[in-house]
Amino acid sequence: MEWKGRRQSSNIEDRRHGSSGSGAGRSPFGRSGIRIPVGGGRRGGGLSLGTIIILVVIYFGFKMVGIDLLQVMEGGDPSGAGYEQQVSRAPSSGPANDEMTAFIRTMLAETEDTWNAIFQASGARYREPTLVLFAGRTESPCGLASAATGPFYCPADSKVYLDTDFFRQLEQQFGAAGDFAQAYVIAHEVGHHVQNLTGVLPEFNRQRRSLGAAEANRLSVRVELQADCYAGIWAKAADKQGLLSDGDLEEALNAAHQIGDDTLQKRAQGYVVPDSFNHGTSAQRMRWFKRGYDTGDASACDTFSADL
Known part of the structure; x- marks a missing residue:
């Protein structure tokens, strides 16, 4: 294509260096969305109510400063970029x-x-x-x-x-x-x-x-x-x-x-x-x-x- 030197649109919103979002969406090509990992626990084990409350407080404390502990624990990017992007994306x-x-x-x-x-x-x-x-x-x-x-x-x-x-x-x-x-x-x-x-x-x-x-x-x-x-x-x-x-x-x-x-x-x-x-x-x-x-x-x- 002979496109260089022509007018460029200003109707661009560039989010490539901003924070990533989270949520659920539907694929226009019918492919899968984000996988939610489900881990198993040890038989007979468990957490007390007090421990759960402490963990919840810790989780949301990190969340408020932009760190997702669930991402960290599964080996992901705490910024939320997604596993598939870590393994396939070259630096932008x-x-x-x-x-x-x-x-x-x-x-x-x-x-x-x-x-x-x-x-x-x-x-x-x-x-x-x-x-x-x-x-x-x-x-x-x-x-x-x-x-x-x-x-x-x-x-x-x-x-x-x-x-x-x-x-x-x-x-x-x-x-x-x-x-x-x-x-x-x-x-x-x-x-x-x-x-x-x-x-x-x-x-x-x-x-x-x-x-x-x-x-x-x-x-x-x-x-x-x-x-x-x-x-x-x-x-x-x-x-x-x-x-x-x-x-x-x-x-x-x-x-x-x-x-x-x-x-x-x-x-x-x-x-x-x-x-x-x-x-x-x-x-x-x-x-x-x-x-x-x-x-x-x-x-x-x-x-x-x-x-x-």
């Missing part, structure tokens, strides 16, 4: 000056320009989202954001949450390398913000409360494929701006393929369970991204009345 670079941050700021700015123009053409106003950069884990109104969740959009605060370590995972674990593959991920999450502004996400959340699991998953697939189509619209606009290089479109299509539900399930367990799909198959994700790219028209992204 500065929050404002590294090339990855500049790339993300530029990609977010390009989505802003694209959707501002589209909304303005229809007589509406585009409210730009904020992109939260974090390392390890952080809190969101939608639950815990962590390395296990992958990037996601939270409609409650209109923010995209992204641990940049996911880009390494995208390349090494999913086989989707390249800067345009990374740009596709950002554009897809911004597509969910567009859905929030246009009322698609609120309606989806309203409907799924009365649906069974399989029906809710089928509706979720349509929501996700529309976000893929919107990412394709952004890619078309980026191409018109001269950002795309040879092979960039193929990088995005490969990324869409690698994170299709069927491909992910085959890789993880060797077989697929169609009723559990909630993002769409690899073929569907590629097709709807390409549809957005080919048309550049948001009206072509009506996944709710189309044959997927």
Whole structure:
């Protein structure tokens, strides 16, 4: 991609050098959250009420100064960064000056320009989202954001949450390398913000409360494929701006393929369970991204009345 030297967005909230959060969250890719270790006790042993009270006082005393004794006792990081981050993360670079941050700021700015123009053409106003950069884990109104969740959009605060370590995972674990593959991920999450502004996400959340699991998953697939189509619209606009290089479109299509539900399930367990799909198959994700790219028209992204 030819992105250097272009405008960078200021709608970035960088939490990579702040304190980590804790809690529970749901993975957009259906992977597991934080494991809660459960230890066993010695038969016949026990603690008196007085001892328990003392331990509780000690625990919360350390907690007040930012030290989690449970993390320490299980060999974790008392700052709460999480075990999986300790074993896999390289030291992060500065929050404002590294090339990855500049790339993300530029990609977010390009989505802003694209959707501002589209909304303005229809007589509406585009409210730009904020992109939260974090390392390890952080809190969101939608639950815990962590390395296990992958990037996601939270409609409650209109923010995209992204641990940049996911880009390494995208390349090494999913086989989707390249800067345009990374740009596709950002554009897809911004597509969910567009859905929030246009009322698609609120309606989806309203409907799924009365649906069974399989029906809710089928509706979720349509929501996700529309976000893929919107990412394709952004890619078309980026191409018109001269950002795309040879092979960039193929990088995005490969990324869409690698994170299709069927491909992910085959890789993880060797077989697929169609009723559990909630993002769409690899073929569907590629097709709807390409549809957005080919048309550049948001009206072509009506996944709710189309044959997927």
